[in-house]
Amino acid sequence: MIVGTAGHIDHGKTTLVRALTGVDTDRLPEEKRRGISIELGYAFLDTPDTDERIGFIDVPGHERLVHTMLAGATGIDYGLLLVAADDGVMPQTREHLAVLSLLGVSRGAVAVTKIDRAEGTRVAAVQEEVAALLADSSLAGAPVLPVSAHTGAGLADLRGLLFDAARQTAQRDMAGASFRLAIDRVFTLAGVGTVVTGTVHAGQVQVGDELLILPSAKGLRARVRSLHAQNQVVTQAHAGQRCAVALVGVAKDDIARGQWLTAPHGALDTQRLDADLTLWHDEARPLRSGTPVHVHLGACDVMGTVAVLDRSDTQDALAPGARGRVQIVLAQPIAAWRGDRVVLRDNSASRTLAGGEVLDPQAPVRYRRTPQRLRELDAWSQSDAPSRLAALLAASAHGLSLQRWAGAEGRDPAALPTMPEGSLRAVDAGTGEWALGAEHRAAARDAVLSALRTFHTQRPDELGPDSGRLRRLAAPRLPEPLWRALLASLVTEGAVAVRGAFVHLPEHGLRLSSADQRIAQKIAPMLAAAGFEGSWARDLARDGGESEALMRTTLARLASGGELHQVVKDLFYSTACMSKLAALARNVAAVHGGEVTAAAYRDATGLGRKRAIQLLEYFDHIGLLRRVGDVHRLRIDSMLFKEEAA
Known part of the structure; x- marks a missing residue:
């Protein structure tokens, strides 16, 4: 258990920690000379009958060092607020209590210190004052113990309280969590x-x-x-x-x-995050969009501005004591994850304003207040990771990047929660794993089948659109990995058929005319003889004794039916030859870590550089490869040409 001390300057935080642990947390010469804490101090106390240790973070109490106090207070399990009996509640008492509350610290106690310097009635009055102060905070109802570090009065009771709290501190769930x-x-x-x-x-x-x-x-x-x-x-x-x-x-x-x-x-850093925020109830004015603030998260302190997301028709602000969702735009990158606690102080760093919890550390620049975005924030607000994932899938009509989700959650992508039943999953070498919820998967399936029926009705003489065109017709905003997985699932269930690069309903087939069939038989040996170089339409027309216009028409029909492959305008390959070329691309990728460069493919095929590039770009187009910078990466989930090669 980690205990964080808090309280006004000179209320005895360091002295009490030394009395409890035997460790003087003031280590700097300046701290020794001035008798105050300037930097964070640390001490430890062994708990009886266990191997556990209680760690103490002793924070400065000076108003100018609240930023240092915040650096130490983030991540504590238990808050120990100190109030001197001779002074009573002071300004930094209130601010440190606000900090603990806004950090969500709900376990803690108050030590009324220096009781050896005050009468009994004064001590009792301070205890009552403190209890009243706690009423509107996260520590409402917390024990208030009178102690004296000099005489030892009350220290045994305080130690006992801390030992009990340590025993009740739940072990944190570390399954799948990134360090x-x-x-x-x-x-x-x-x-x-x-x-x-x-x-x-x-x-x-x-x-x-x-x-x-x-x-x-x-x-x-x-x-x-x-x-x-x-x-x-x-x-x-x-x-x-x-x-x-x-x-x-x-x-x-x-x-x-x-x-x-x-x-x-x-690893994750950001300059824009969405958070669930509460404005401290003692603030005199609302927190308005555009307000410049100091943003404290973890141990960092950076400048930022606030944009209120849950705004009403009459007010673009968060009222004192109110809770709402905001976007925080940061002046420089910070590291942040979903669930981290964030505290805002005013522009001059003179008072603590608000605090809350990060919802999405990768907040969007645009459309941050749309109904769709607010539904996503509702999903991010769920209490546990499996519920958040299920809700986000339900809210994400175009799928969810599981790599992005795991990064925002601070989880290992290899330890994802169980997907909701009926979800579609896809893996991409470049962008990681994706998922589409069952409801949106069914809608995308219906859209594909509807698009194919319309295409066949309007173009009965074509086999069907290629997969890229079908995606633009049916699901243009669906990420490509999910599109490929959806298409593969439709093929598996027999809802659609794929021939070459073209997709069609199983009952729809391309019917060739007798002239098309005659020319197809005539050019088959010419295409086979051309090999990896391919055949040009004009050469096929000349050698076959046909007009160029008729030859081009027939070649286009054969290509649209998946019988041939048109790599560039008027350059055609047979399916058998293209299968061999695809197999060579896969071989090159296997040797070079999934990458296919123009030079490596040129050497593998024996072709010139220009033709090798044309073939690689064709493979990019039909979905066998994916262009990344100057290289082409093999799509490991692509089934193109595998059946023909077998």
């Missing part, structure tokens, strides 16, 4: 190197793991040399612990407070 640690301190140790410390927010890490530092323009990576969790040497650390990580491969000056240490598959 991430909010960096709040960076330093170097002789013989060890660069060390970062922070609270582990999710997942687990072990010695030897490779991690990323986010956000980072340099794409920094580092390897874990050693670990300390809860101030003990360990080989593995997990969520809910204070952790020090010694890193190999990165310099101290390359890392700063506010960055994150994450598993590679959990």
Whole structure:
């Protein structure tokens, strides 16, 4: 369990932590000289009869150091608010309580300190004052204990309370969660190197793991040399612990407070996020769209602006005490995940305004208030990951990128929840895994069959559209991986048939005229003899003794029926030859990690560079390959030419 202290300056936070743990958390010479905390301090307390340790984060109480307090308070399990008996409730008492509430800290207690300096009646009055203050916060009803760090009065009761709370702290579910640690301190140790410390927010890490530092323009990576969790040497650390990580491969000056240490598959940074926000009830004015704010998330502090999403016809603002959805636009990238707590302070960093929970860390730039987008935010608001995934699939008519969803959730893409029954899934080498909900899958299926019926009615002399054209007719906004998976499922169930690159209803076939059949038989040996070079329409007309106009018409009909393949205008290949060329493309991809370059394909086929490029572009068009920069990547789910090759 991680305990975060909070309270006004000089109310005894550091002294109480020292009395509980024996550790002085003021480590800097300036802190010793001035007698106040400036930086975050850490101490640990062993719980009796268990191997667990309670970690304490001692935060500064000065009003100018609230940003440092926030860096330490994010991720704590238990809030310990301190109020001095001789002073009573002070300004930073109120602000620190607001911070704890807006961070969602609902477990905690209040220690009324320095009771040795006040009369009993004064102590009782402060206890009543504190209880009233808690009433409108997340710590309403929390225990209020009088203590004295100097005399030891009340310390046994406070320790007992903390031990009970530690026993009741639930272990965090780490199944599928990506490791991430909010960096709040960076330093170097002789013989060890660069060390970062922070609270582990999710997942687990072990010695030897490779991690990323986010956000980072340099794409920094580092390897874990050693670990300390809860101030003990360990080989593995997990969520809910204070952790020090010694890193190999990165310099101290390359890392700063506010960055994150994450598993590679959990990498995500953003400059725009949607959040469920509550404006603190003591605020005097509403929070309006366009308001500049300090954004605190994890251990970082960046500037941003707010756009209220749940606006009414009369007000584009969030009223004091109200809860609503907002988009936060950041001045610079930060790392953030769904469920992270975010706190906003005003532009001058003089008071805490609002706080809440990140819903979607990859918020859109446009159409952020449309009914469709608000339905998606309703889905992101569900309480658990499987429910969020099911709701997002139901809200996403054009499918959902599971890689994007897993990244936003901070989950390993290889450990996704079970898909709702009837969902369609697809895997793409470039864009990862996709899913389409059962209802939207049925609608897309109906759209495909309807488009084919219309096409056959309007063009009875054609076999059908190619798959790319059919997609534009039936499901133009469906991502290509899902389109290919949908088409494959329709073929499997016998709802459609595919011949070459063309799709048609099973009952529809292309009928060739006697002239077409005669010319097809005449040119078959010519196409076979041409091999990988292909045959030009004019040459086939000349060698076959036919007019060019008639030959072009017949070739076009044969190509539209899947009998031939027109790679470029007037250049044709037989299906048998194209199957061999496709097999060579697959062979090249197998040797080169899924990639097919023009040079490699030229060498494999023995053709010139120009013809090799023409063939690769044709394979891109029909869906065997996919162009990525200067290379073509094999679509591993494409079944084109596999049957012919077999």
